[in-house]
Amino acid sequence: MQTEKRTLDRGLKNRHVQLMALGGAIGTGLFLGSGTSIQLAGPSILLAYTIVGLVCFFIMRALGELLLSDSSKHSFIDFIASYLGPKAAFITGWTYWFCWISIAMADLTATGTYVRYWLPQLPAWLPEIFILLLLVGLNLIAVKIFGELEFWFALIKIIAIVALIAVGLVLIATRFQTNQGTVQFANIWSYGGFFPTGLDGFLKSFQMATFAFVGIELVGLVAGETEDPDTVIPKAINSIPIRIILFYIGALAIIMAIYPWNSLSSEQSPFVEVFSEIGVASAATIVNLVVLSSAMSACNSAIYSTGRMIHSLSREGNAPKRYSQLTRHLVPAQAIYFSSAVIVLAVLLNMIMPSGVFTLVTSLSTICFLFIWFMIVLAHYRYRKQEPTKSKFPMPLYPISTYVIFAFLLFVGFVLFLQKETRQALYLMPFWFIALYGLSIWQTKKQTK
Template identity: 65%
Template sequence: MESHEELERGLKNRHVQLISIGGAIGTGLFLGAGKTIQLTGPSILLSYMITGIIIFLIMRALGELMLSNLNYHSFLDFIADYLGNKAAFVTGWTYWFCWIAIAMADLTATGMYVNYWLPGIPQWLPEIIALVLLLGLNLVAVGLFGEMEFWFALIKVVAIIVLIVVGAFMIFTSFKTSAGTVNVSNLWSHGGFFPKGMNGFVLSFQMATFAFCGVELVGLIGGETSDPKSVLPKAINTIPLRIILFYLGSLFMIMSIYPWSSLSADQSPFVQVFSEIGIAAAASIVNLVVLSSAMSACNSAIYSTSRMVRSLAQEGSAPSRFTKLTRNRVPGNALVFSTLVIFIAVILNFFVPSRIFTMISSIATICFIFIWGMIVLTHMRYRKTKPELAAKGSFKLPLFPYTSYLIFAFLAFVLFVLALADDTREALFFSPIWFITLLGIYYFKFEQNIPIFNKIFRNSDD
C-alpha cells in the first residue's frame, strides 16, 4: 500500500544540527530585539534562559519518544498510539495550522525584504517566486530541503557570531559610541536589571516563548535522518549551549554596547551595532539575514505541514491521496496541498486587515503551546504504559516525572501571561473555536459516520 511507503532518510548530521539551530533563531531576534528590550530591559536575558531550559526539557521528552520506535516518522504517530486517534486528529491539524500561519507571515515578510533592494517591483512577485522555488526544491528530495535549511541557518549563525565578536572587541577596547562607552555595566546602570519591574519581566515571557516556536521541528525531521540514534540526541543536547550562545550572547552584547534605553524599538539593534563600527552596508547585511530567516521559516513550514498531512492521511484523518510518495520518496501531493493553502493565505493577506492577520498568528502561537503540552502528555503516557521499553532507553527526560510537571506549570503560566497582554488576550479567547471545530469534524466523521465526511476523509487502506 502507498501508505506503507517509506520516506527517504536523506538528511545528514550537518543538516539536522543546523536545522535545529535555525529553529531556535527567528526574525524576531534580528528585527524585534529592539522592541523586546524596550518593553523589558536587561531582564529579558533571564526570561530567555528560563524559557530555554523548559524548551530543552520538552525536546528531551520528544527525543526519548522518537528514539523509542524508529518506525515512526513524527510525534503524531506516538500521539495516536498513546492518546488515541481523536487526540492525534486535533494535534495534527493544529500543528499544520501553526506552520501555515508562520508561513503566511514569513512569506509576506519575504516580499517586504526584497522590496528594500528592489522598491519598484510589486510585493507579490518575490513571494510567488520564493514559494515556487521552495516547493520545487522540496519536491526533488528531502536532502535539498536539508541543504537549503543548512545555508539559511548558516547565514543567521554567522551574523550572530560576528555581532558577538564585534561586541567583545568593543567591550575590551572601551569603544566609544554615540550613546557612551561600551561597558558590561550598561546592563544594570540604567534603572537596574529589572527597570520595568516584575510586571515587565513577567510580560517578557510571551516574547521569549514566541521566539522558540518551531524548535520541535527537530523531532519531526528525525524520521528522515540517516542515523537518528546518533543525530537526534546530539541535536537536542546542544540546545542549551545554542540558546546561551545565540540568544543570550547576542542580547548581552547589544545591551553592553548600548544602554537598553538608548536602543530604538523601530530599528534592528544589529543595524545600529554594525553601523556604529563603520559598516555602511549594515542595513543591507541585516536585510539579507532576515530575508534568509523568513525563507527558512517558509521552507520549514512547507516541509513540516506536508509531513503532518501525510501522517494524518495514514491515520485516516486526511484524504488518502496525501499518503502517496513521489519517485524521490517525498509526499508530493501533501507538499502541493500545503503550498497552495499558503499561497491562498498570501492573497487573502492583501484584503484582510492587519488586525485579523495578527489574530491568526497569535492563535497559532497559542496552538504551539498546545502542541508542546501534547508532546509531554504523550511522553508521560509512554513512560506509564511501557516502563520496560523506557527502562532500556539511553536517552531520557531527566528527573521524570517532576520535570513534566514543571513544563506544564510553565505552559500554564505563559497562557496566564498571554491573558494579561492586550494584543494576545483576544487570540486566547478565540483559540477554543479552532479546537471545537476540529472536535466537531472528528465527531461527524468518526463517531456519526456522516457520508460527506467519510468521502473526504477516506482511510488510506480503503
C-alpha cells in the same frame, strides 16, 4: 507506481539536523524584534530567555525520548495517536498544520518587504509568489534538498550572530567610545538595574521570549527522514542549552553592553545599530539579507512540515488517502501541493484583509504552538506510565520536569491573557478545538462505515 511499502526517505544527514537544531530557534524575532523585547523588559529579558530556553530543552528531551523509543514512527503525531488516541492525534495534527500555515503566511509576506528593500519598484506579491514556487520546487526534488536549504539558511544566521558577538567583545576589550559612552558589560545593569521595568515588564517579556522558540519541535518531524536518528537526534537536542547561551543570551548581552538598553530603538534592528556604530556602511543591507534568509527558512520549514503533517494524518486516516502517496523521490508531493495552495490563498487574503485580522490569525497560531508542546509532553508522560522498560534517551528529572513544563505552559497562558491582542485569540481558541473535535468524531464514524 505508488506502493504501500514506500516510506519517507531517510536522507537527512547529521550536519543537516545539527544546523536545523541550531537555526530552529533563531528567527526575525532576534534580528528585528529584539529591540522591542529589550525595551519591554530591559536586562531582565536575559533571564526570561534563560528560563524559556531551559523549559524548551526539557520539552525537547521528552520529544527525543519518544522518537527514539520506536523508529517505525515518523513524527510526534504518531506517538500522540498511540498514547493519547486518534482523536487527539487528529486535533493536534491539524492544529500543527495551521500553526505552520500561519507562519508561512507571515514570513512569506515579510520576504516581499525584504526584497523590495533592494527593488522598491516591484509589487509586493511578485517576490512572495516567486520565492514560494522556488521553495516548493526544491522541496519536491528530495528531502536532502530541504536539508541543504536549512543548512545554509541556518549558517547565514549563525555567522551574523557570531560576528555581532565577536565585534562586541572587541569593542568591550578596547573600551570603545560611542555616542552613548564607553562600551562595557556594566552598561547592562547600570541604567535602572536588572529589572528596570518592574515585574510587569518582566512577565510580559515571556510572551516574546516563548514565541522566539516556536518551531523548535521541528526536529521531531524530521526524525523519520534522518539517516541515524539514534545518534543524530540526541546530539541535536543536547545542543539546545549551548545555542540558547550563545545566540540569545550572548547576543542580547553584547547589544546591551554596547548600547544602554533604554537608548535602543524599538523600530530598528539592534544589529544594524551595532554594525553602523563601528562604521559598516552596509549594515542595513547585511541585516536585510540575514532576515530575508531567516524568513525564507521559515517558509521552507513550513512547506516541509505542513506537507509531512498532512502525509502523517493521511496515513492515520485523518486526511484524504491521496496525501499519503509518495513520489519516486519518496516525497509526499500531493500533501505539499495542498499545503502550498493554502499558503498562496493565505497570502492573497492577507493583501485584502485588515491588518487586525492578520494579527489575530498569527496570535492564534502562537497559542496553538503552546498546545502542541503540551500534547507532546502529555504523550511522553503517558509513554513513561505505560512503558516500564529502560529508555535509550531518558528525560532528565522525570516526572518533576514534566510538572514544571505543565506549570510553565499555564503561566505563559496567563501572560497571554494580559495582552489585549492575544487575549482575543485565547477567547477564540475553544471554538477551534471544538470544531476539530467535531470533525474528528465525523471522521471516526466515516471510517467505521
